[in-house]
Amino acid sequence: MAPTFYPLASLSQIEKTPSRVDGIPEDLEEDLRAYGCKLIHEAGILLKQKQVAVATAQILFQRFWYVSSMKMFGIGDVGMGSLYLASKLEECPLRTRDLINVYDLLQQRAAHSITSKVVGSSSEFKYAPMSYFGNTFYDIKDAIVVHEMQLLKRLGFNVQVVLPYGTLINYLRLLGLMAQEDACTRAWGYLNDALQTPVYTLYQVPTIVCAAIYLAARHLRIALPSQSPHCWWELFDADWEDLWSVCGYIMRLYRERSEDERVRVIGMISKKGVRNWLEKYALNTDNGQQS
Amino acid sequence: MSESTAGPSTPSRKRSRWQNSDDNDHEEDQQLIINPAKRRIKLKQPASSAAPPNRQIPKYPVHSVYVPPRTYHPPITPSRSVYSYERLNQIEEGTYGVVFRAKDKQTGDIVALKKLKLDEEKNGFPITALREINALMACRHENVVGIREVVVGDTLTQVFIVMDFIEHDLKSLLTLMPSPFLQSEIKTLMLQLLSAVKHCHANWILHRDLKTSNLLMNNRGTIMVADFGLARRYGDPVGVGGMTQLVVTLWYRAPEILLGAETYSTAVDMWSVGCIFAELLLKEPLFQAKNELELISMIFKLLGPPTNNTWPAYSSLPLAQTITLPPPHPHQFRQKFQYMTTAGIDLLMSMLTYDPDQRISAEEALEHPYFTFVLFIARSCYKFNEVHRESPLPKHPDLFGSFPSAAAGEKKRKVFDSPSAPARASDYKVLTEFDM
Numbered sequence: 166m167a168p169t170f171y172p173l174a175s176l177s178q179i180e181k182t183p184s185r186v187d188g189i190p191e192d193l194e195e196d197l198r199a200y201g202c203k204l205i206h207e208a209g210i211l212l213k214q215k216q217v218a219v220a221t222a223q224i225l226f227q228r229f230w231y232v233s234s235m236k237m238f239g240i241g242d243v244g245m246g247s248l249y250l251a252s253k254l255e256e257c258p259l260r261t262r263d264l265i266n267v268y269d270l271l272q273q274r275a276a277h278s279i280t281s282k283v284v285g286s287s288s289e290f291k292y293a294p295m296s297y298f299g300n301t302f303y304d305i306k307d308a309i310v311v312h313e314m315q316l317l318k319r320l321g322f323n324v325q326v327v328l329p330y331g332t333l334i335n336y337l338r339l340l341g342l343m344a345q346e347d348a349c350t351r352a353w354g355y356l357n358d359a360l361q362t363p364v365y366t367l368y369q370v371p372t373i374v375c376a377a378i379y380l381a382a383r384h385l386r387i388a389l390p391s392q393s394p395h396c397w398w399e400l401f402d403a404d405w406e407d408l409w410s411v412c413g414y415i416m417r418l419y420r421e422r423s424e425d426e427r428v429r430v431i432g433m434i435s436k437k438g439v440r441n442w443l444e445k446y447a448l449n450t451d452n453g454q455q456s
Numbered sequence: 457m458s459e460s461t462a463g464p465s466t467p468s469r470k471r472s473r474w475q476n477s478d479d480n481d482h483e484e485d486q487q488l489i490i491n492p493a494k495r496r497i498k499l500k501q502p503a504s505s506a507a508p509p510n511r512q513i514p515k516y517p518v519h520s521v522y523v524p525p526r527t528y529h530p531p532i533t534p535s536r537s538v539y540s541y542e543r544l545n546q547i548e549e550g551t552y553g554v555v556f557r558a559k560d561k562q563t564g565d566i567v568a569l570k571k572l573k574l575d576e577e578k579n580g581f582p583i584t585a586l587r588e589i590n591a592l593m594a595c596r597h598e599n600v601v602g603i604r605e606v607v608v609g610d611t612l613t614q615v616f617i618v619m620d621f622i623e624h625d626l627k628s629l630l631t632l633m634p635s636p637f638l639q640s641e642i643k644t645l646m647l648q649l650l651s652a653v654k655h656c657h658a659n660w661i662l663h664r665d666l667k668t669s670n671l672l673m674n675n676r677g678t679i680m681v682a683d684f685g686l687a688r689r690y691g692d693p694v695g696v697g698g699m700t701q702l703v704v705t706l707w708y709r710a711p712e713i714l715l716g717a718e719t720y721s722t723a724v725d726m727w728s729v730g731c732i733f734a735e736l737l738l739k740e741p742l743f744q745a746k747n748e749l750e751l752i753s754m755i756f757k758l759l760g761p762p763t764n765n766t767w768p769a770y771s772s773l774p775l776a777q778t779i780t781l782p783p784p785h786p787h788q789f790r791q792k793f794q795y796m797t798t799a800g801i802d803l804l805m806s807m808l809t810y811d812p813d814q815r816i817s818a819e820e821a822l823e824h825p826y827f828t829f830v831l832f833i834a835r836s837c838y839k840f841n842e843v844h845r846e847s848p849l850p851k852h853p854d855l856f857g858s859f860p861s862a863a864a865g866e867k868k869r870k871v872f873d874s875p876s877a878p879a880r881a882s883d884y885k886v887l888t889e890f891d892m
Contacts (some may be wrong), residue, residue: 168524169594175531231532253583254590256689261579310580314612317581319534322589322606366532371523402523 172323174231174366183234188443193429194235195362197439199418200430201226201240202361205248208267214248215257216357221326222251223360225316231366232319236443238312239436241268245305246312254324265305269295275431326365329356332374336401340378340389351381355415362414368407375403376411538607538616541569547863557621557864566864567604570617584685589617591661591687599652601672601682622680623861627669633859636739639800640851643827645679646733647850652681653729654818657722662690664703666728668735677856690721704728707743711755711762712812714748716774723812726821730807737793737804752779759808760787767810799826 184194202223209219225247229238245268252259270292277290295301317324333352334343342348355377359365364373375398382389389397398408432438519525541558547568548555556569572585592603604618626645630636637645649671656663665686673679686703699720701713710727712720734742742758745751756762761781762770770776789801796804803826806816816824827850860866 168522170524170529172532173526173529178532228532232534249580250586253581253586258579258583311612313580317535317606317615318608318612321533321535323530323533323593324586325590325593369523369526369529402519 169325169327171325171327172228172320172366173369174228174363178231179367182231184230184236187234187236189235189439193442194230195417196422196426196430197235197240197433198227198230198363199361200434201244204241204268204271204434205244206361207271208244208248208264211267211270212259212263214252214259215255217328218252218255218257219248220328220357220360221254222248224326224365225251225320225324227363227366228320229316230363233315235433235439236436238315239434239439241272241434242308242312242436243316244268245309246316249309250313250316250324251326254326261306261309262302264309265302266294269305272434275434279428279431327370329365329370329374329377332370333377336371336374336378339400340397342378342382342387345385345387348378348381348385348387351384352377355380358418359411359415361418364411364414368411371401372403372407373411375401376408376415379408380412380415535606535608538569538609538614540607541567541618543569545865558618566621568619568621569607570619572615572617574613574615585615587688588684590689591656591663591684592617592619594659595652595656595661595684597652597655599648599678599680600655601680619682620680621864622672622674622682623864624673624675624859625669625682625863626671626673626679627667628862629673629859630668630735630739632862637736638848638851640848641677641856642733642736643848643850644677644853644856645673645736646729647822647827648679648853649681649729649732650818650822653725654822656681656687657725657818660689660691661687662722663687663725663728665705665708666725666732667705667708668732668741671732675856675858675861677851677853706745706748706751707731707741709751710812711752711767711810712773714752715770715776715779718774720812722817723815726807726815726818729818729821730804733804733807734793737796737800753782756782758788758792759810760785762810766814769811769813797826799824802826 182194185191189197205222205226206219208214209216209222222244226240226244229243229247233243245264249259249261249264273292274290281288281290330353333349333356337343337349337352352374356374359373359377364376379398381387391397396405398405429442433442540561542561544557544559544566546554547557553571553573556571558567558569559565560567572582574582574585589603589606592600596602601622602620604620607616607618608614609616653663653666661684663681663684663686665683666681670681670683671679672682688699699718701716704710704713704724708728708731710720710724713724731742743751743754745754760766761784763784764770787805789805793801793804803816803821803824806824807821809815
């Protein structure tokens, strides 16, 4: 069967994302992307949603930031919109009310984790549900619909996603690693974690799968042919430079983050938080408002 | 080829350094290679510096066909505005929305714009519209109407699917054309239809609304499957999340859906294909029933009532108990299609088969003797290996006739337009009025 062509970010889109144009630094954008994807992931678990839908949502979410700025759209809203959209795409639609409640819970819990740290008190987290017919609910519901439409429009309705899991199984079998359960689990885990990075919008699936296997093999000290004329990843048409870069993206997720960085990210779930931060810290924004 | 494989970080410069090396130098290259593992230790390095410098240049093919060069993938591009197109005329209006003929302002191409109805939506973008767009994008094929893009209007409720403009639909063509399609033409049309259906099924898409009015035909003898408004993905096992019975236009609906089966698969499309095949032969729809019950009795009449052999699962279907089977009688295909060849009847019967598991698949149907050039028959009544041509052969699409397109606003020309005798001035006006 012919290969599927899924959208990948172009060179110019990678070099200067809309958020960077709006003055959001690269590391902040990366952290916000990762946090947005983490929220999608957590919401997916609480909603008992299928992993295919969650993974699709995360990939759409990542694509979105190559055509839109975080100053214009909040990672929370876009995350909800992409999970809502991806669930339809994967034939397991969500109820808006469930989605709203779960995101509300996650945000309250995140906010609580900041305040409890700052105050130093270890008060237990208590979720306060929103009113059933309140304005908040209908406002968020409208926001979901609007952001779903924005995703579709800004991605040009090109919402096909190719997930890596089948390819991983194929490659592991070819490499004779299927018997080693820990290698499979680990590689599978790296693929899932990679969903919190932009790699699925930057590289083709075989490259990402090779990177996951590569990391798993390194951590478990499994020897694979890696001497230059016979590199195993070349069998799967992965380029070393690309594979290496994917590994870098994945490993950066695990780096220790300072308390400030964590608080900073949680405060920017909505675009309002991003704008406040920009006003405070960004000096060289290119918008004409300061002139 | 190697240039086109370059991804964002693939240094084509490095490759070109080695491109000139001939076979003799090659031996040296391999010895010069520095162990890449040594360079992998520092993880935070930028990607390019971590590359082993002496990469072996792979001889062709550079990439497997399953891993196309990265540049083959499209960039992330937002939808264009509907104002990139100039509206020409309205083609048709249905429950799903309106279809316009339009012209691309940049390229001058004539396209069909399908406006989606989104006003009454409470749950965001309708899942059916998503399925339609996705199915069209997933099933690109020469016999599936090509989707060009999806454009948006000023507000978020205006969404248009841009498709290739095709002159006719098969339904109106069948009613308007003076004589039915020839056997050779029917074979070509069926081959095209079957290859499109095979392609959709191979991409895990069920069309679920195949009928002659959803088959478009251009003036070059090619038909294209259109209107994926009811299409959806299916999986293995089928029917995850439940499937609706409210699919397929009644006349083309497979018996298992009629009897309330909760899961169904590619076979429902093949039943519709069988109905279309019969319609092409008869020049009118095969089962013109007014309701479900009448349709079932018409099917029973043509195929003979189902038996344990022809449909083992029949009695377990939800609605089977509510139906009283008529007394058994043999099928009536031969009486209905008197001038059809044996192979043709056989193909039709394998499509219009009760049991979805026994029903022919699109892939198998394409290999059916009805279409093949020469058929070897080794049966007792014939001589061994007597060559039997299943004539006529499928007609080449280029040899099809063309027709005025109602969708493009063209009118039928008068068939015999011989010049008239010189008329007196007073009569001239009357004559032209008569002509109109």
